[in-house]
Amino acid sequence: MGKANRASCNSSQSFKETMDSETCHLIRPTAQNKTELEQLCRRPLTARLSLATPVGRVLLEACPVGLHSLTMTDPESRRPCMRLKPGQLASRSAPAVAIADDQPNATLTGPARLALAWLAAYFAANSTTPLPPQPTLCATAAAPPGSFRRRVWRALASSVPPGAVVSYQQLAAMSGAGPGAARAVGSAMRANPVPLLVPCHRVVRSDGSAGRFAGGKADATKRWLLEHERVGFNCR
Numbered sequence: 001m002g003k004a005n006r007a008s009c010n011s012s013q014s015f016k017e018t019m020d021s022e023t024c025h026l027i028r029p030t031a032q033n034k035t036e037l038e039q040l041c042r043r044p045l046t047a048r049l050s051l052a053t054p055v056g057r058v059l060l061e062a063c064p065v066g067l068h069s070l071t072m073t074d075p076e077s078r079r080p081c082m083r084l085k086p087g088q089l090a091s092r093s094a095p096a097v098a099i100a101d102d103q104p105n106a107t108l109t110g111p112a113r114l115a116l117a118w119l120a121a122y123f124a125a126n127s128t129t130p131l132p133p134q135p136t137l138c139a140t141a142a143a144p145p146g147s148f149r150r151r152v153w154r155a156l157a158s159s160v161p162p163g164a165v166v167s168y169q170q171l172a173a174m175s176g177a178g179p180g181a182a183r184a185v186g187s188a189m190r191a192n193p194v195p196l197l198v199p200c201h202r203v204v205r206s207d208g209s210a211g212r213f214a215g216g217k218a219d220a221t222k223r224w225l226l227e228h229e230r231v232g233f234n235c236r
């Protein structure tokens with residue numbers, strides 16, 4: 001079982017990384033992936049909300065059973081975090097996450113409410129306050145039981161906390177596979193429907209550099225998230 005490294009505090013890596021850093025989709029599921037997801041849950045969505053967050057608009061989708069997806073929808077150049085220093089949020093009195101202004105009558109219940117509370121706490125990062133429980137994920141967001149993808153997501157979410165990072169090969173080992181599965185780990189990251197909750201931004205290059213994010217479309221956002229966690233979660 002591999003161990004996650006503390007982000008930036010300890011960038012040494014014991015595995016030789018061969019994969020050139022592709023992380024989760026962040027922008028939108030691919031058409032094929034979207035179809036796979038829709039086949040897993042036929043319940044009507046009870047929440048489809050645009051949230052204003054430090055990483056720009058995040059589209060939240062949930063059914064009564066659980067969260068379906070979180071999708072960052074703003075181009076990186078328009079994301080508010082590009083104008084904020086990580087750590088600034090911790091001292092702000094205004095909520096770090098809110099329902100966007102153009103949905104004044106939106107209401108949140110069940111998994112969507114929990115997701116909003118978790119995101120607000122995450123972006124308000126205060127190391128003295130533990131993050132609240134994560135929302136239940138619908139089967140669409142959990143991957144088939146027993147699948148490699150599910151093991152990867154679970155290992156990442158449960159064993160790589162804020163302020164830590166892991167390489168593709170380390171995560172492959174933590175998921176019960178050999179280093180040769182690093183590429184499959186990359187594929188699992190690209191298919192991740194709930195970034196931040198399943199923290200694909202914490203999967204970095206073996207040399208400790210952040211590497212690419214969303215196919216290179218959100219590299220600065222990834223670096224911002226890692227720095228936000230280093231500052232806000234008091235990594236030493």
Ligand SMILES: [Zn+2]
Binds near residue numbers: 065068
């Ligand atoms: Zn569902």
